[in-house]
Amino acid sequence: MTMLKIVAFKLGEEEYGLDIDQVLSIERIEHITRVPNAPPFVKGVINLRGKVNPVIDLRSKLNLGQADYTENTRVIITKYDEIELGFIVDQTSDVIDVAPEAIESIASSVFESSYFGGIAKIEGRLIILLKLAELIVAATD
Structure with missing residues (x-):
């Protein structure tokens, strides 16, 4: 049985x-250059080691309200196909091994299920698994 490793x-x-496997790095939030006419959830672009990456506020994208950036705020740099994208999150926790049987699917139409790949139940924690491909497609449309 193959364990899934998640950030x-x-x-x-x-x-x-x-x-x-889709996470390239986790960075502290630094200067973000605003981009004109971008959707509200697109905060702008950052220059990371000579490469320009768009940055998405994940809270805003998932309609979870606004948050102030703090010492714990991070940008998770992801890669899907040839697209590299940064997601702003409140804080990163850890890297966890998840057994496939610990993941429960979300079969409810209550959720915008295209972004959610299920819920991992690990040691009393519920971790909502996100589908990067769908998030990136939604962010680049």
């Missing part, structure tokens, strides 16, 4: 996770 992070009180 866990927080948006408010809830924990979310992304597949570690």
